[in-house]
Amino acid sequence: MASGQLSRAGALACSGCRHACHVMLYCDTKTQLFGRIPIRHIILMQMRFDGLLGFPGGYVNPSEETLEAGLSRELLEELGVALPISAEDHVDCCHAPASSPSSTSRLIIHFYVKKMEEEQIKEVEKEAASTATDHGQEVLGMVRVPLYNTKNGGGLAPFLSHSFIGNARSQLVDSLLRLDMIAPEELHKALAHSLKIHT
Ligand code: GTP
Ligand code: MN
Ligand code: MN
Numbered sequence: 217m218a219s220g221q222l223s224r225a226g227a228l229a230c231s232g233c234r235h236a237c238h239v240m241l242y243c244d245t246k247t248q249l250f251g252r253i254p255i256r257h258i259i260l261m262q263m264r265f266d267g268l269l270g271f272p273g274g275y276v277n278p279s280e281e282t283l284e285a286g287l288s289r290e291l292l293e294e295l296g297v298a299l300p301i302s303a304e305d306h307v308d309c310c311h312a313p314a315s316s317p318s319s320t321s322r323l324i325i326h327f328y329v330k331k332m333e334e335e336q337i338k339e340v341e342k343e344a345a346s347t348a349t350d351h352g353q354e355v356l357g358m359v360r361v362p363l364y365n366t367k368n369g370g371g372l373a374p375f376l377s378h379s380f381i382g383n384a385r386s387q388l389v390d391s392l393l394r395l396d397m398i399a400p401e402e403l404h405k406a407l408a409h410s411l412k413i414h415t
């Protein structure tokens with residue numbers, strides 16, 4: 217466990233803490249962009265009501281439901297699909313960034329990763345845009361993460377230059393590395409380029 221991180225059990229032992237759970241749903245794909253650029257994986261994020269990119273999920277009250285049942289409930293609201301999430305999909309949790317340097321945040325952010333089949337991911341996209349109760353309100357739409365870098369700098373770098381909620385951007389970047397979804401050199405190039413885009 218990296219420093220500053222909590223265990224799932226440690227997080228649940230915090231009295232007076234609030235909890236939020238979000239999940240990165242993804243699959244492998246053989247699809248190629250323009251018939252020649254491998255897309256490699258479909259990773260689902262969402263455009264939130266506040267204009268920020270984030271992962272599907274939300275607040276969970278562990279005195280009323282397990283973290284995973286609460287996350288499933290949020291997924292039903294935001295994606296229109298009841299997806300079972302298990303404690304084994306839990307990747308890490310940490311205190312949300314505090315509003316002032318002297319205070320400790322009472323919000324604990326849990327992050328999950330779940331691998332699915334390509335057909336299931338496409339079904340989620342379809343339902344999220346049609347039957348999900350939050351569609352057009354709390355969630356403006358699902359987006360796929362472009363994992364490639366085109367010759368003229370398109371792809372992952374401009375995607376990473378957008379604004380993200382909380383630490384969703386590092387949750388994405390850390391997952392790409394941990395799951396071996398992109399070569400570290402390619403990722404570092406995209407990260408460096410993403411910082412120069414709006415300056
Ligand atoms: P309401 O139904 O309006 O209460 O929203 P919600 O339950 O769907 O909660 P939301 O998804 O907004 O998540 C709750 C809090 O967790 C947010 O206010 C952010 O601080 C944080 N958060 C939201 N999405 C992400 C994410 O993808 N990653 C991280 N690290 N934090 C997030
Ligand atoms: Mn929600
Ligand atoms: Mn949410």
Ligand code: MN
Pocket residue numbers: 274275290
């Ligand atoms: Mn909610």
Ligand code: MN
Pocket residue numbers: 293354
């Ligand atoms: Mn809601």
